[in-house]
Amino acid sequence: MEQMTNIKPLTPDSIDEAVQYWRDGHLVAFGTETVYGLGADACQPLAVSKIFATKNRPQFNPLISHVADPETAFALGNVTPLAQTLADTFWPGAMTLVLNQCEDRTIADLVTAGLDSVALRVPEHTGARQLLAAAAVPIAAPSANPSGRLSPTTADHVAMAFADQDEPKLILDMEASAKGLESTVIDARGDIPVLLRPGSITAEMIAELTGHAPKAPENRILSPGQLASHYAPNARIRCHADAPQTGEAWLGFGNDPDLSEALEACNLSPQADLNEAAANLFSMLRVLDQSGAASIAVAAIPHHGLGVAINDRLSRAAAPRPSS
Numbered sequence: 115m116e117q118m119t120n121i122k123p124l125t126p127d128s129i130d131e132a133v134q135y136w137r138d139g140h141l142v143a144f145g146t147e148t149v150y151g152l153g154a155d156a157c158q159p160l161a162v163s164k165i166f167a168t169k170n171r172p173q174f175n176p177l178i179s180h181v182a183d184p185e186t187a188f189a190l191g192n193v194t195p196l197a198q199t200l201a202d203t204f205w206p207g208a209m210t211l212v213l214n215q216c217e218d219r220t221i222a223d224l225v226t227a228g229l230d231s232v233a234l235r236v237p238e239h240t241g242a243r244q245l246l247a248a249a250a251v252p253i254a255a256p257s258a259n260p261s262g263r264l265s266p267t268t269a270d271h272v273a274m275a276f277a278d279q280d281e282p283k284l285i286l287d288m289e290a291s292a293k294g295l296e297s298t299v300i301d302a303r304g305d306i307p308v309l310l311r312p313g314s315i316t317a318e319m320i321a322e323l324t325g326h327a328p329k330a331p332e333n334r335i336l337s338p339g340q341l342a343s344h345y346a347p348n349a350r351i352r353c354h355a356d357a358p359q360t361g362e363a364w365l366g367f368g369n370d371p372d373l374s375e376a377l378e379a380c381n382l383s384p385q386a387d388l389n390e391a392a393a394n395l396f397s398m399l400r401v402l403d404q405s406g407a408a409s410i411a412v413a414a415i416p417h418h419g420l421g422v423a424i425n426d427r428l429s430r431a432a433a434p435r436p437s438s
């Protein structure tokens with residue numbers, strides 16, 4: 115099979131090319147001081163769905179959004195005194211802060227897995243910051259490896275991992291990642307830091323700076339992987355439905371049945387396209403939930419490709435919840 119990997123060193127021209135790909139809804143892999151990221155414009159849900167498809171991730175876990183400077187980060191997430199202290203010392207750098215999203219949400223629901231919070235990072239790598247400044251939009255980027263494989267620290271790792279995929283369209287060679295370990299993720303919404311993912315900025319460094327030993331996530335729900343279950347709609351979810359019953363909300367896929375009994379209806383993808391369905395999933399669940407319907411009936415979603423992650427999300431939402 116012909117391999118057409120587009121690897122380029124970071125130059126003004128390759129930056130322009132990357133920005134154009136991002137604008138057109140494609141993926142570009144780029145280096146940071148931690149690991150290579152597989153990036154998409156965080157404001158374009160369809161582009162973000164390609165991250166999950168390309169990584170073959172079976173779940174929609176929330177992604178980190180990368181920006182060029184702390185001011186831009188704090189235009190997306192509400193700054194707290196704790197966040198300000200951490201940012202003043204560790205940004206730019208290998209730290210990601212989880213904050214409450216600002217009122218005026220621009221980041222796609224698929225990036226935050228429907229959560230009200232957002233994970234933000236200002237990398238230190240000079241080239242990465244030039245690239246992010248040129249992009250002028252937040253770039254959602256998990257590590258640029260297929261799900262379950264090691265995180266990549268060279269452009270060649272990325273190229274080998276995705277050799278048979280049509281994304282990313284471009285891999286920017288930014289030299290080997292110095293740290294080779296993902297960023298430290300800190301929930302900085304409260305007064306005391308909560309360490310969601312350990313990394314090269316250690317608990318000791320955080321304690322020394324803030325005067326508080328970081329807490330472990332109180333709630334299992336906040337730990338990686340479990341997080342997607344946090345956004346649970348109020349409505350009951352009824353999967354594999356043929357049609358809505360009277361008063362139910364309807365979430366369709368492909369051709370819709372008779373919707374005259376539905377309280378409210380959305381269609382994830384009338385063309386039955388799984389990428390489009392993934393892009394619409396969280397925002398449509400939110401709309402239907404806000405309709406006040408007691409139950410949302412959901413059409414069957416094929417269980418392959420991105421359909422696996424969509425079904426994972428729907429079955430978690432459908433599962434009985436512990437009352438709290």
Ligand code: TXA
Pocket residue numbers: 146148149150151152175176177178210212226229231232233235255256257258295296297298299310311336337338339341
């Ligand atoms: O070093 C890194 O952080 C790399 C490079 C590319 O920047 N990126 C990376 O991204 O590892 P990602 O998307 O794979 O990391 C996501 C982590 C997960 O542990 C996830 O649970 C957490 O961030 N996270 C994202 N959004 C969150 C949120 N709203 N609340 C809590 N945790 C969140």
Ligand code: MG
Pocket residue numbers: 256257265
């Ligand atoms: Mg990873």
